[in-house]
Amino acid sequence: MPEQQEPSYAHGTGATALLGDTIGRNLDRAIAAHPDREALVDVPSGRRWTYAEFGRAVDEVALGLAAHGVRKGDRVGIWAVNCPEWVLVQYATARLGAIMVNINPAYRLHELAYVLRQSGVEMLIASTEYRSSDYRAMAAEARADCPRLREVVHIGDPEWDRLAADGAALDAGYLTAREAELSCDEPVNIQYTSGTTGFPKGATLSHHNILNNGYFVGGTVGYTEQDRVCLPVPFYHCFGMVMGNLGATSHGACIVIPAPVFDPGATLHAVQQERCTSLYGVPTMFIAELGLPDFASYDLTSLRTGIMAGSPCPVEVMKRVMGEMHMAEVSIAYGMTETSPVSTQTRRDDDLEARTETVGRVLPHLEVKVVDPTTGVTVARGTAGELCTRGYSVMLGYWDEPDRTAEVVDEGRWMHTGDLAVMREDGYLAIVGRIKDMxxxxxxxxxxxxxxxxxxxxxxxxxxxxxxxxxxxxxxxxxxxxxxxxxxxxxxxxxxxxxxxxxxxxxxxxxxxxxxxxxxxxxxxxxxxxxxxxxxxxxxxxxxxxxxxxx
Known part of the structure; x- marks a missing residue:
């Protein structure tokens, strides 16, 4: 009989157990272990927080939100470019058990109003303005069409300072009592996926989803409290807030913000000034950095790793990133918002081919398979089909849209990615396109x-x-x-x-x-x-x- 080919199925094993914490309790562990190490640096403003200082700042914002009526399960929108306040809101809402709703800072009035209404945002925290976006004017106009939106707070305005000050009236034990009521399986974040047709869908993610994904992504590139992670990628996306922020704090590492939005020169300046050990970006960001006329003048020797995701990296670009940017251990990550986001990742010692021809292999505690898009049957290794993933990372569902959830998460809790993939004999996966792009x-x-x-x-x-x-x-x-x-x-x-x-x-x-x-x-x-x-x-x-x- 002919030898039967291995099916395109793999599950991730590892010696490290899943975290059972909420995001707030996990942050407390990092603060206790590394109180004097830097947790957050904002290069544009020069502001810095140690873990102890960061914890106090998070608590101030959390108490301020509570003083303004935010309770467990309430939706708090964040519509802002990258800044320290964005990070504080992320951890403060998690402490309260509120659900942070990420809003793309590029959204205009029509898109903003849809997200606010669909998710039922009660409080919106927003930038004031950036480049051509007048967030204050758009928020004021959107508010008229969003009856549940009772308050808008603009970062940088006096109202932001009042928010933190108002929390001082609450008892210091308030947050401890609130966190005792939280489960790690409860929703903590809604992220709107940029659908190609119709309105975007709100992927609803739990503490367990995103804390563990950040933890294992960071662990795969070897993060410790010695690492300093430069994040030019947007916080409103999983790349920034999960793989970046949670990936750093769950290992006691430092988050470095180079600029409000991506700027190649500012990014390399931040790496040099802060002696960053890790740098994130999509391939186009790295291409822009390598293409700077003064690229050779930056001292990037502190870098050892980083994460590249979003789209395939050309071989020649990868060679330069590993060589000229000193990122010998750079990792390729693959995923989607609905899976918190990363399902597969290359390892620190993988060769150039693995980093440019594949998206790595499955992470610990997750499963992946490649199926025939028509029949749903798992195909043999080496055969193209739809990539599916299952495990702790799969979203709770699309917010208030069970029918759309059922279109992508089947009865076995497999998330159907819509991506065409081939699983090699060694378990590494190559993405060959989107089903709709084929x-x-x-x-x-x-x-x-x-x-x-x-x-x-x-x-x-x-x-x-x-x-x-x-x-x-x-x-x-x-x-x-x-x-x-x-x-x-x-x-x-x-x-x-x-x-x-x-x-x-x-x-x-x-x-x-x-x-x-x-x-x-x-x-x-x-x-x-x-x-x-x-x-x-x-x-x-x-x-x-x-x-x-x-x-």
Whole structure:
């Protein structure tokens, strides 16, 4: 009989047990163990907190919220760019058992009002203004349409200072009594996923979900109280608040805020000034940092690790990050908001291939499998299918939307990611695309990631995204959207065709080309492929040559 292939299933084991704490109790452990070590540094303002000072500041905000009527289960919105107050609100709401609602700082009035209404936010804590966003004016206007919203507090205004001062009237034992009533399985956070169709969904996460995920992500890169973690990624996203903040405090490490929003120069300045040992980012952030004209002038020798997530990292970029940025132990992480977020991660001693060709292997206490998207049956290793994950990290559900929850979390509590993956024989996973991104050309399944990785090696290509566009003959045809290395000398379709010929199957060769100056992005740094498809679908037939377009 032929040898039966191993199924695409793996479960994570480890010697370290899951944490049974609430976030507040876990912070108390860090404060007791490391009272005099730095917990939080805000480079723009120069403010610093030791763990003991950070704990007192968190308690002040928690008591202030309580004095303003916030109780267990109440929703408190946070709509702000990265700042220390964001972090204080995160831990203060957790202490009270309130549910913090993360609101994307790029949201405008329509999106803000939807999130406030859908989650039932009672108090909103917001920035005042940043760049073109007037948060004060938008919050005032949204309030008229949100009857449950009873108070708005703007960071930096006197009302923020009053909030903390008002808590002084409460007894010091108030928080201890409140925390004694909390379970780690209760909701503590709602994060809105940027859906490609319809309104975003509020992934509801518990203390157990996000505390453990931050703890094991940090443990996988070897965090101790000696580490200093530079976070240019947004706090409103799991990357910042879970993998970053909770990943640091659960190990007694220090959170370093380089700037309110991503700035490559400010990021490297913070790493140098604060002697950071770890740096986070999506690949485009690292590309921007490496591309600074004065990159070589920064002393980055304190770095040893970091986390890269959000999208695949080109091989040449990874080589420079590991070499020129001294991040020999940099880790690739894969996940989604609904799984708190990380399911798989590369290990500290993995080779270059694992860091660029895979998203690592399953984390401790989690399960992953790859299934046939149609039948749900687990496929053999080496076969593409939908990646599913199960365990402590799977969200409680979408807030107040059980039907939408049932669409992605099945009866066995498996979260269906919508990502197409291949599990190797060694258990490492490669993401080959989204089910919705997969291009079906003349009956052939085409995975954009494979073509993108190949086109990255073209000497005239700086960045590339491949999408499918409608085609009368083949159903879909392949469009390459390219950012050239030299805008004055972009590649032509003929050059792309010649580069691909004899090295890619004929049906994988792009038939259309768009030259762009940039890609539409989410705030968390992911390319919005759906926008590229929509933008160029109608004109695909007219872009078979090297046509320039503003990005």
């Amino acid at each position: 291009i079906i050309r003349g009956g052939e399944n085409v995975y954009p990631r494979e073509i993108e990785e190949f086109l990255y090696t073209h000497p005239k290509v700086s960045d590339v995204q491949v999408v499918g566009v409608p085609d009368e003959r083949y159903g879909e045809e392949i469009l390459a959207c390219v950012i050239p290395r030299d805008p004055a000398d972009p590649p032509t379709l003929e050059e792309i065709d010649a580069f691909c010929r004899d090295r890619l199957a004929h049906y994988k060769i792009p038939r259309h080309l768009r030259i762009l100056s940039g890609f539409p992005m989410t705030v968390s740094g992911k390319v919005r492929k759906v926008e590229l498809r929509e933008q160029f679908a109608a004109s695909a037939g007219a872009v078979s040559g090297a046509v320039s377009a503003a990005g």
